[in-house]
Amino acid sequence: MRTAAEYNQWTFDFLRRRRDFVATFGPDPYAEKIEQHVVWGATVAAVGRIHARRVGANIRPDRECFIQGLLDLAPGYGLSTVSIPLLAHDLKSDAAISPLRGQHPIIVYERAAHQSLHWDSRKDSELAPELEVLRAKQPPPIGKLFRQNRYAEILYRDYRCSVVHGLDFGSKTMDWPSEGDAPPIYRNFVVGLDPDIPPERQVRTRIMFPLGLLAEILSAMIDQEESEAAQAGWKIPRDATLED
Numbered sequence: 001m002r003t004a005a006e007y008n009q010w011t012f013d014f015l016r017r018r019r020d021f022v023a024t025f026g027p028d029p030y031a032e033k034i035e036q037h038v039v040w041g042a043t044v045a046a047v048g049r050i051h052a053r054r055v056g057a058n059i060r061p062d063r064e065c066f067i068q069g070l071l072d073l074a075p076g077y078g079l080s081t082v083s084i085p086l087l088a089h090d091l092k093s094d095a096a097i098s099p100l101r102g103q104h105p106i107i108v109y110e111r112a113a114h115q116s117l118h119w120d121s122r123k124d125s126e127l128a129p130e131l132e133v134l135r136a137k138q139p140p141p142i143g144k145l146f147r148q149n150r151y152a153e154i155l156y157r158d159y160r161c162s163v164v165h166g167l168d169f170g171s172k173t174m175d176w177p178s179e180g181d182a183p184p185i186y187r188n189f190v191v192g193l194d195p196d197i198p199p200e201r202q203v204r205t206r207i208m209f210p211l212g213l214l215a216e217i218l219s220a221m222i223d224q225e226e227s228e229a230a231q232a233g234w235k236i237p238r239d240a241t242l243e244d
Helices: 004-022 034-055 062-073 084-092 098-102 106-114 121-136 140-148 151-166 211-232
Strands: 185-188 205-208
Touching: 004 034, 004 211, 034 062, 034 151, 034 211, 062 151, 062 211, 084 098, 084 106, 084 121, 084 140, 084 205, 098 106, 106 121, 121 140, 140 151
Parallel strands: none
Antiparallel strands: 185 205
């Protein structure tokens, strides 16, 4: 009788071939890469569902399964970190809560934006403890905005849903050459006065997760799930990614 590791090998070999495709992009940083992003989102979703089956969690709703898979299986990538620039943007859209933009540490980003300074994702990490103190003081509806701007949430909304269903990125991110900075990477975006674009889509500072980083995250997820499944002696059901 085959061990769990032997039984599961076909599945993980298949997932790694998808990872290899994601990681395969040419030397031209401007080349079209949307297909790799589509495959990345679909593969992370599959790994997340396999993980949920193994630990006895629900595979629905898809958003929670996807995000929990990222957080559980790729803990070294800081995906629970909140994007301060994107949170500041969402706070701006609601006049009742926009005064929060004047609170520390959000004001640190606001001052940087006012001076057209470049935001670095390392600042998100450095300010995370203080941001958590601010979040803990907010009622649930506002606290939800903090959660919705975690990196894992952005990956689901803008790199999974938007790309898989719309073949394009969400309004909070963009695809652009990204040398030099620690990922994820921020870039200031020229926001116009087009009346056809609603204010919530006119995001001044946008975040980017380079394909190389996405491939690393996916690789970590596959390796972790394969290891944990083998240790638990759990054999992946053939319908593990399908709804009941």
